[in-house]
Amino acid sequence: MAYSDKVIDHYENPRNVGGFDKNDPSIATGMVGAPACGDVMKLQLKIDKNGVIEDAKFKTYGCGSAIASSSLVTEWVKGKTIEEAVTIKNTDIAEELALPPVKIHCSILAEDAIKAAVEDYKSRHQA
């Protein structure tokens, strides 16, 4: 199966690979996995006092599409508020990367990683 140029670009030059200290209060961590293929994705967001995402990093163990999907969302979420970030839909990711139907679950993984990270942030900042 052929990967699109955008997938290959993100796969060969992934943006924002790595992680932040998960104990830092400004860091939100989202962990998700896709049982169908065994892919694991960790997305971390650095969020300022106003709920704006300053920075994002990811670590993904999986296929090219899963890596490209997570790399893409780290670019997309930067500068967005957490409310805006959770409106990113897997269909937007799949469309941008031209993912074939069998790889749609990779974009779902990336969407759910954003949601999981925001949930993590909210659960730790309920004052």
Next chain:
Amino acid sequence: MNYFELFNIDVGFDLDLAQLSADYQKLQKVSHPDRFATASDKQKLIAVQQSAQLNDAYSTLKSPLPRAEYLLSLKGIDLNHEKTTMQDNLFLMQQMEWREQLEDIKHAQDIDALESLDEEMQTQIRLHLQRVKDWLATDCSQSHHSAADEVRKLKFLYKLRDEIAHLEEKLSND
């Protein structure tokens, strides 16, 4: 006819692998397309179909993970096509750690460390398979879903095991 019925065995997770293999050989001979060389086209077609179904049934039942997945599909849980993500934090964190370990081992080309990671995976797989077996022993929807959760976890473990085997092969060839 489901795969268990094809082999004339009870539907369940526990089965006699030696018996399954022996029955497979026997059934395979009966439906082998070569036996139908002089038969009509229709009979040939049926023989080919039966032989293919028998192969599918055998490869599904002989390995515990596909067998468990197949059993759950008979109970109405289709794990193969599900797109829902798993969000069990502790489990995923551990998966991440093991994958990072494997990366380190790859860079260090540390065969001993690879072997001990492989042993740990085998232990984990045995543990989760035992839980699948325990849950499948009770025929109710709640225990089916618990068994499905264990099967989902096993898919991550088997994936890692495959990667370990792949690296093992690579390191021993270098």
